[in-house]
Amino acid sequence: MARNFSIQRQTGFTTIAVICFVALYAPIVILVVYAFNSGSSIANWEGFSLRWFAQAWNNNQVIEASWRSLRIASAAAVLATIAATMAALATTRTAPYRGLTFKYAFINQPLMVPEIVTAVALLIFFSRIKVATGYSGLGYLILAHTAFCIPFAYLPIRARLEGMDLTLERAAADLYATPWQTFRRITLPLLWPGILAGLMLAFVISLDDVVITNFVKSGGQDTLPTYMLGQLRRAITPEMNAISTVFLLLSVGIVTLFFFISRKQD
Amino acid sequence: MADAAEAAKNRERRDLRNRWLLSTPALLIILVAATGPLLIVLLYSFLAPGPYGDVKWQFSTDAWVSVLLERDIFDDTLSIADAHLTIFLRSVKLALGTTLLTLLFGFPTAYFIATRPERMREVWLFLITIPFWTNLLIRTFAVLEIIRNEGMVNSLLLDLGLIERPIQMLFTDFAIMVGMVYVYLPLMVLPLYASMEKLDFRLIEAGYDLYATRFKVLRRIIFPLVKPGVIAGSILVFIPALGAYVTPSVLGGGKNLMLGNLIELQFGQGRNWPLGAALSITLMAIVMVALLAYVRNAGSSEVRHG
Numbered sequence: 001m002a003r004n005f006s007i008q009r010q011t012g013f014t015t016i017a018v019i020c021f022v023a024l025y026a027p028i029v030i031l032v033v034y035a036f037n038s039g040s041s042i043a044n045w046e047g048f049s050l051r052w053f054a055q056a057w058n059n060n061q062v063i064e065a066s067w068r069s070l071r072i073a074s075a076a077a078v079l080a081t082i083a084a085t086m087a088a089l090a091t092t093r094t095a096p097y098r099g100l101t102f103k104y105a106f107i108n109q110p111l112m113v114p115e116i117v118t119a120v121a122l123l124i125f126f127s128r129i130k131v132a133t134g135y136s137g138l139g140y141l142i143l144a145h146t147a148f149c150i151p152f153a154y155l156p157i158r159a160r161l162e163g164m165d166l167t168l169e170r171a172a173a174d175l176y177a178t179p180w181q182t183f184r185r186i187t188l189p190l191l192w193p194g195i196l197a198g199l200m201l202a203f204v205i206s207l208d209d210v211v212i213t214n215f216v217k218s219g220g221q222d223t224l225p226t227y228m229l230g231q232l233r234r235a236i237t238p239e240m241n242a243i244s245t246v247f248l249l250l251s252v253g254i255v256t257l258f259f260f261i262s263r264k265q266d
Numbered sequence: 267m268a269d270a271a272e273a274a275k276n277r278e279r280r281d282l283r284n285r286w287l288l289s290t291p292a293l294l295i296i297l298v299a300a301t302g303p304l305l306i307v308l309l310y311s312f313l314a315p316g317p318y319g320d321v322k323w324q325f326s327t328d329a330w331v332s333v334l335l336e337r338d339i340f341d342d343t344l345s346i347a348d349a350h351l352t353i354f355l356r357s358v359k360l361a362l363g364t365t366l367l368t369l370l371f372g373f374p375t376a377y378f379i380a381t382r383p384e385r386m387r388e389v390w391l392f393l394i395t396i397p398f399w400t401n402l403l404i405r406t407f408a409v410l411e412i413i414r415n416e417g418m419v420n421s422l423l424l425d426l427g428l429i430e431r432p433i434q435m436l437f438t439d440f441a442i443m444v445g446m447v448y449v450y451l452p453l454m455v456l457p458l459y460a461s462m463e464k465l466d467f468r469l470i471e472a473g474y475d476l477y478a479t480r481f482k483v484l485r486r487i488i489f490p491l492v493k494p495g496v497i498a499g500s501i502l503v504f505i506p507a508l509g510a511y512v513t514p515s516v517l518g519g520g521k522n523l524m525l526g527n528l529i530e531l532q533f534g535q536g537r538n539w540p541l542g543a544a545l546s547i548t549l550m551a552i553v554m555v556a557l558l559a560y561v562r563n564a565g566s567s568e569v570r571h572g
Contacts, residue, residue, distance in 0.1 A: 007471050008381040010374070010488075011480055017378030020371050024397050024451065027408035030418060034411070043416045083292040090288035097282060103289055110300045114509025114553055116526040117546045121303035123533060124310055124543070127320070147299035150292050208401045211511050211526075215533070225403050232407060232516055241411075244404045255399040259392055 028248065035241035042238055052242040062243060065227040069207055072138060072223060076145035077153070077203035083146070084153035084202075085195055089187075092161040110148040118148070119215035126216055136218045144216050145206040152205050153198035156262070160194025193261055200258045204251055304550075311543035319537045329540035333548055350528070357525040360439060360514075361507040364446040365454075365500050371447070372454035372499065377488075379455075380462035391459065398452035406516045409445045410436065413517075437519030445517040446507050453506070454499040461495025501560045505553050525549050 035053070039046030056062050084107075091103050110118065126140045168190070172182040210225040217226060224247065231240060311329050313321040331337075334354075336347040379390040397405060412418045413435040420432040435441050465488065473483045489496075511526030518524070523531070525545065532542030 005474075007467060007474055009480070010377060010484055013374035013377050016371060016374035020375040020451065020455075021393060023448070024394075027412050027448070028397070028400070028405070031404070031408040031411055041416070042411050043414070043418065043421060079295075083295055086288040087292035090285040094281075094285065097285070099286070103293065106293055106296060106301070109296060112553070112557060113300075113304065114505065114526070114549055116509050116511045116529055117304070117307070117550050118300055119511075120529060120533060120542060120546050121307045122299065124539070125303035125306050143295070143299045147295050150296060154292070204399055208399075208403075210403050215530075225401060228403055228407070229512070229516070232403075232410070236411075240407065244401075244407060247404060248400055251400045252396060255396060259395075263388070 031241050032245045032248070034238055035245040037238050037241075040237050042236060042241060052238040053246075055239050056242045056246075059239070061222070061227060062224070065222045065224045068138070068221065069223040069225070072141050072145055073203050073206040075142045076149050076206045077199050079142070079146045080149035080202045080206075081153045081157075081195060081199045084150050084198055085157050085191070087150070088154055088157040088161050088194075092158055093164075093166055107154055108151050111151050115148075115211040119212045122212060123215040130218070138221065140216050140218075141213060141221065141223075144212055145209065148209070148212065149202035149206050153202040156197035156201065157191065157194040160191055160197075164190055197258055197262055200254050200261075204254050207251065307543045307546050311540055311547055313540050315538045315540050317537075319533070319539060321539050326540065329538070329544040332541055333544050353523050353525060353528050356439065356522070357508055360443055360446065360524065361504050361510075363443055364450060364507045365504045367443070367447045368451050368454040368503050369496065369500065372451055372458055373496075375451075376455045376458035376462050376495075379459050380465060387463075391456075394452050394455050394459075398456070402449055403512055403516075405449050406445050406513050409441075409448050410516060413441055413444065436517065437522065439518070439522055441517040442510075442514045442522060442524070445513040446510060449513060450503045450507060453502040457498035457502060458492065458495045461492040461498075465491060497560060497563055501556060504556060508552065509549055 034042045034045070036048050036050065037045055038049030038051060087103070087107055091100060091107075094100075122140075122144050126144075130136050130140075164187075168186050169182050172186050173179075177185070208225065209223075210229055213223050214226050214229065217223070222230070224243070228240065228243065310321055312325055312327065314324050314326040314328065316322050331344070332347065332350075334347055334350060335344045336350075337344055375394075379387055379394070382390055410417075414420070415432040415434065415436065419435070420429075423429045424432065435444075469487055469491070470483055473487050478486070509526050510524055511530065514522065514524040515527055515530075518527075526549075529542050529545045529549070532538045532545065536542070
């Protein structure tokens with residue numbers, strides 16, 4: 001047999017893999033490059049300029065939608081992470097008990113239903129409540145986002161908890177620490193990387209949502225993604241590329257941070 | 267002795283109560299803003315449409331009948347609703363096509379990552395994960411820019427003199443498929459990689475020692491071993507692809523509807539909320555069948571390997 005015969009090689013696989021990586025990044029790179037185009041085309045390069053970033057910055061609708069997105073994502077991520085942390089504490093490090101499987105299924109339910117169906121369901125439900133109570137603020141969006149962020153926040157927190165044994169907590173209890181002291185001084189510090197990871201995942205997921213937001217929002221409650229969806233149906237200028245570039249930078253920044261935090265855990 | 271047993275039992279009971287209390291917020295939020303409203307959708311599908319959207323509170327099965335049938339306005343006979351059937355078939359066709367294509371491209375990619383040196387694997391995997399966590403709308407927009415009539419692909423072909431006129435790719439089924447393969451590829455690669463990472467290469471070596479060809483090794487050894495990953499990836503791609511809303515509405519334009527767009531239409535211009543509700547339940551039912559098939563399959567393959 002040939003000396004350099006590799007048992008791992010499969011004909012053509014590396015080529016396809018390289019094509020995939022190039023294909024995954026090329027459209028994004030092109031999108032970012034044309035954000036810096038001085039012309040108003042997203043296909044013909046006419047020179048470098050920051051004018052589209054300036055235009056987006058001066059566009060009140062964009063700035064308002066961005067703030068709204070950040071406010072909703074922060075609130076939903078914090079609420080979802082708190083609820084998910086509590087739920088994770090209640091569903092790990094225990095012998096199976098009645099209702100445990102039910103809890104798993106229930107917490108992961110938002111992942112199993114197509115987003116459009118949840119969106120329609122919330123539209124129906126919240127429109128009733130809006131009529132009944134007269135309240136039409138951001139609360140609906142925050143509540144909806146919290147619900148679908150919980151399973152994402154739950155995942156890393158539960159994984160972290162399952163890797164921790166109860167020895168330290170038992171030791172603390174033996175030394176007469178109250179349950180609250182044990183949680184505050186032992187469990188929480190150990191769990192912290194998982195909570196942080198969950199918080200970041202929830203934040204990114206909320207920030208990215210289009211479908212549910214689009215159905216739940218009242219008039220004048222555009223988030224950045226729903227604003228962009230509306231604009232895509234009109235003539236597109238590099239302003240969209242500029243907005244997308246800033247948005248991408250934020251998401252990639254958070255995900256990179258997540259990558260390094262979870263890498264440290266190992 | 268009896269006291270100690272009693273105390274232990276009490277402690278156990280308290281622990282269980284605490285566990286329910288702790289899970290209450292999460293369960294309550296999901297009940298109010300996810301599971302509960304789904305039941306309302308089921309209820310709405312059995313009501314009559316109101317004149318300006320919403321519903322009239324009277325029992326009716328019209329919505330369910332009109333999911334697949336349409337009533338002739340003149341002689342009141344029922345026939346198959348061609349428009350709905352076309353959209354159903356298109357959705358299933360596009361979702362299956364997307365699943366197959368992501369598998370075709372994703373399998374070699376996952377294999378490539380799994381056969382890198384250990385330190386490099388994390389980096390390659392990270393490169394797959396980044397697009398997965400970036401905004402779906404922005405990625406769809408990136409595809410739109412490339413396949414537009416004035417986009418990169420057409421300009422390139424025109425400059426090379428291969429075509430005289432731009433090829434109309436945007437607002438076609440092809441565009442939707444390209445967009446979905448692009449956005450869902452990471453969902454296929456990640457579970458495939460997870461099962462390939464555990465691949466025992468001694469088995470492959472044994473195959474070559476017994477004079478198997480590369481293709482035979484792939485078909486008879488690698489593929490059966492990573493089958494759970496193939497199934498998981500296919501489910502993860504098929505479900506969102508079937509219910510896709512953003513990608514078809516951006517890349518498919520107003521004519522090439524998928525199920526998600528048809529549902530939206532009933533709550534917008536269509537003003538037929540019960541029909542929209544019935545279509546939503548239908549979509550959910552298809553997804554549940556797919557999930558159930560997956561769970562049964564995963565269960566049986568675990569038994570076989572374990």
